[in-house]
Amino acid sequence: MPAVTTSAPLLESSFLRQLDRLALLTRRPMAGDIQGERRSPRRGASVEFADFRPYARGDDIRQIDWNLYARAERFYLKLFVAEEELQVHLLVDTSASMDWGTPNKLHYARQLAAAYGYIALANLDRVSVTAFGTGPLAAQLPGVRGKRGAVPLFAFLQRLQPGTGGDLARACHRYIQTARATGPLLLCSDLLDAGWKDALGALSSRPFEITIMHILAPQELEPDLDGDFKLIDVEGGPPVEISADLELIRRYKQQLASWRAELESYCNGRGITYLPVDTSVPVDEFVLGRMRRRGVLR
Numbered sequence: 019m020p021a022v023t024t025s026a027p028l029l030e031s032s033f034l035r036q037l038d039r040l041a042l043l044t045r046r047p048m049a050g051d052i053q054g055e056r057r058s059p060r061r062g063a064s065v066e067f068a069d070f071r072p073y074a075r076g077d078d079i080r081q082i083d084w085n086l087y088a089r090a091e092r093f094y095l096k097l098f099v100a101e102e103e104l105q106v107h108l109l110v111d112t113s114a115s116m117d118w119g120t121p122n123k124l125h126y127a128r129q130l131a132a133a134y135g136y137i138a139l140a141n142l143d144r145v146s147v148t149a150f151g152t153g154p155l156a157a158q159l160p161g162v163r164g165k166r167g168a169v170p171l172f173a174f175l176q177r178l179q180p181g182t183g184g185d186l187a188r189a190c191h192r193y194i195q196t197a198r199a200t201g202p203l204l205l206c207s208d209l210l211d212a213g214w215k216d217a218l219g220a221l222s223s224r225p226f227e228i229t230i231m232h233i234l235a236p237q238e239l240e241p242d243l244d245g246d247f248k249l250i251d252v253e254g255g256p257p258v259e260i261s262a263d264l265e266l267i268r269r270y271k272q273q274l275a276s277w278r279a280e281l282e283s284y285c286n287g288r289g290i291t292y293l294p295v296d297t298s299v300p301v302d303e304f305v306l307g308r309m310r311r312r313g314v315l316r
Contacts, residue, residue, distance in 0.1 A: 028132045028172050033302045040137050042106070042202055043316040044227055071095055105146070105161065105199040106138040107226065110175070111207035112151035113184025119235020121297040127206035128175040129301040130231055134204050137315065139167045143201075147174055150189035151181025187213030190220040200224055206231040208238075215284060222288040229291040229314050232281060236298040239274070241267060 029037075073082060073093035081095040108131045116124040135145045145167060147159040159174040186207065203226040211217065221228055243262035260266065278294055285292035293312055295304065309315045 028129050028175060029136070030302075033133075034136060036302070036306060037133060037137050038140055040310075040315045041141050042104075042134075042138055042143070043313055044104070044202060103163065104138070104143045105201040106135065106143050107197065107201060107203040108135055108145065108147040109190075109193065109203065109205045109207075110147065110149045110178060111184065111186065111205070112149045112157075112178050112181050113186070113211070114151070114180055114182055115184070115208055115210045116151075116233070117180035119237055119297055121235070123208055123233045123235055123297055124178070124180055126295070126297040126301060127231070127233055128178060130206050130233075130295070130305070131204065132172055132175050133301065133305045135171050136168050138202075139163065139165055139171065145171060147171065148189075148193060149178050150186075151184050184211060185213070186211040187216035187220065190217040194220050194224050197224070200226050202227045202229070204229050204231065206233060208233050209281065214281070218284065218288070218290065222290060228285075228289075229293065230281075230285060231293055231295050232278070233295040233297060236296060239296055241270065243267065 071094065073079075073095055077095055083094050083096050086094050110127050110131050112124060116127060131147065135147070138145050139162065142164060144161040144163045146161045149157045157174075157178065159170065162170055186209070203221065205221070205228065207230070209230075209232055218228075218230070241262075246259070246261050248257050248259050282292045282294075284290075291312060291314060293308060293314070299308075305315070
């Protein structure tokens, strides 16, 4: 089931118009670099009042609150919340296991990254994308900003191709060493990697605000198998012969539920938002419904 790489747009124009009304919802304020549209812990000049502080020599006298001076007979400056951009990080797993399922997992990951990135760009945040599948870092799109950045963002995501293997932990360790600014981080992956704990632990070692999109295809969630099969590992592992029956399917689903519960518990313990994704759910329904209900978007 090859990845979808047609020239069709990743997201429909009607869906983009709906995304224009959304914003990323961050749990804590983060300082950005230049003026944008997001609340920052820094104090600056904007329209939203934050606090007062006593006047000090060299301060701008235009910021003095004269009404407060009339009451207190001391000089105080008005402080306002600085509106600044965030650096938004999109990480897309392009390992071989992502190129599977109907609907295809990698294509769904492209769409989720496109939607999340577009929302950030519409709110004047800066967006970068890193894809990994065959090496520590397979491809990168440096920061783009504003709605004009949607064109290179969508083009980059459309061009992503599946790799032949993957090392999620190595890629995440490399990323935290090279990323200069923290901010919201969206990881789209099926997490079918023995090093997933090491990978998520590495990301959480820096103050990113992390959201994990755990992407699985319906054939992985509800396998329809009966009889004898040889399972081939697309990432190079040895083949496994199985005899599928109701008992085997029951144990598989039990292990899958246990694994997803372990993932969610691990993420909750590190302040990571975990969202299981079924690619049979239309991407617009997932973004406008599930992501908003979980507090990722508003």
